Amino acid sequence: MTESLESWNAPNRMLFGWGAVSELGSYITELGAEHPFLVTDEGVLAAGVLDPIDESLSAAGLDYEVWSGVRPDPTDEVVHAAADAYAAAGSDLIVGVGGGSSMDTAKAASILATNDGHILEFAGSGNVPTPTPPSVYVPTTAGTGSEVGHWAVVTDSDTAIKEEIGDPHLLADLAVVDPELTASAPAPVKAATGMDVLTHAVEAYVSIKAQSPTSALALDSIEKVGAHLPRAVEYRGEDREALTKMARASMQAGMAFNGAGLGAVHALSHQVGATFGVPHGLVNAIILPYVMEYNLPQVPDLMVDVAAALGEDVDRAKPADVEGRKAVAAVRRLGDAVRIPGTLAETDAERAATSRLAEQALDDGSLTGNPRTTDAADLERILERAFDGELAHVDD
Known part of the structure; x- marks a missing residue:
């Protein structure tokens, strides 16, 4: 065979x-x-x-x-x-x-x-x-x-x-x-697009279609975003390193998902963005931690890697499903640090559409890379949590 x-x-x-x-x-x-x-x-x-x-x-x-x-x-x-x-x-x-x-x-x-x-x-x-x-x-x-x-x-x-x-x-x-x-992009744009980079990298890293080169590029991108995004958002004409690192992270993450694919974050954000006009990077940034929490039981060891790349102090001797929660918390904190809204309710998206958006997401090609099998009910629950701002195991 x-x-x-x-x-x-x-x-x-x-x-x-x-x-x-x-x-x-x-x-x-x-x-x-x-x-x-x-x-x-x-x-x-x-x-x-x-x-x-x-x-x-x-x-x-x-x-x-x-x-x-x-x-x-x-x-x-x-x-x-x-x-x-x-x-x-x-x-x-x-x-x-x-x-x-x-x-x-x-x-x-x-x-x-x-x-x-x-x-x-x-x-x-x-x-x-x-x-x-x-x-x-x-x-x-x-x-x-x-x-x-x-x-x-x-x-x-x-x-x-x-x-x-x-x-x-x-x-x-x-x-x-x-x-x-x-350099001239407004701070909110830098924040949303930077979190888009993180989403590409995380989804590529945990994708069922990940390959060794795509995983290496993705993990390095995650590390760069965690270290340099807040500085890039606050750029005032001097910190060239932050912009350069973020540009490289974006390029690397793009190469990573070009080979490994994406996942449920993009499957959902495509629907929200097209229906309500919410910027793509912003939707990704809001939904990402909820999808990570959903995928955690399927890929706990990979989530520990993500947590470590984001600078978390992880103990690999402890259960991976526990330490992996640090990745979700780190993403949430990073979003807060660059002033990303905490919920979809703070955007133009409408809660009443969650069922329809979830059904549409099932047909989105990005979903094929998601490490955990999903159905419409799962995707609807993820959207509901993103509207409520509720993460099950993460302390804000």
Whole structure:
């Protein structure tokens, strides 16, 4: 009998470091492109984050187009608008600049550049038949890790359900991670996206599809977030180390879950975010400790590892199911430290929708990595606890 095979994809090339975007123009020239198409949002433009990219592309003599129509949790309509603009511009390379929504929009639009049909027809894994145009992804938050992954999430404008599209064709030809670009993000954004990094890392680490390289990347990311997120949130122009460590943690966590998958946190947060417009990282941050507590009986030893990575004093001679609770408590404290709301009741999410959201989450692809088997009733209870702020075994 053949052993199960491991599969793990990564971008063709990665460039990491403070000021890295200054080299973007020369790298795009190396890719043979002449007319890059930049996909971003109005917030990135207004913050001046695109300025060093403009300088680099102009210095390289590139004729480029900027499309700033990205919206949070991009819908199929937004994606098709981006694809139409790409075609009208006669571009030959796509650049996603911004948070996860910008990169998801760019990835999805790149599919339509070379494949006919509606974007949601490509939902699932491995359903993109024709290679996409060359692509470059440049994150402006330390959060999604989308720049190093082969997944895009698109919201169905008719059903408000998030659909996942995964394919190796969506991997970047170049991922440019410049921590300096994350400096201007407001503190609440840094907090929510940073907790998103933690969620990616924790879910990848305990996933049933974890592999030794993904676990190593995930655990190191957990340690970096625990040590540097509060400092990054409070950044005032001096602590470059904190931003750099968080940018690296985000990239590593993205690579980790790209191979190991995710779990129930993302399965639930996709539903809450699409239905009520609550930012993805914020929902993840609130739900994470409740899912960790739910999964603890299935993976107690792994939760002890998470606790240790977050700086907890763990005693491995004691029962793992007891020591593993320290991981849940540590995540809760970290969220408090960066002023994450403690409950879903403090967001625009509505408690009356928990049953429907739980049913929808059962069909979310992220759930396949969760270490503990779930049903709709389990997921509904997790959401109820997240609304109430009740953790069974953790002292606040």
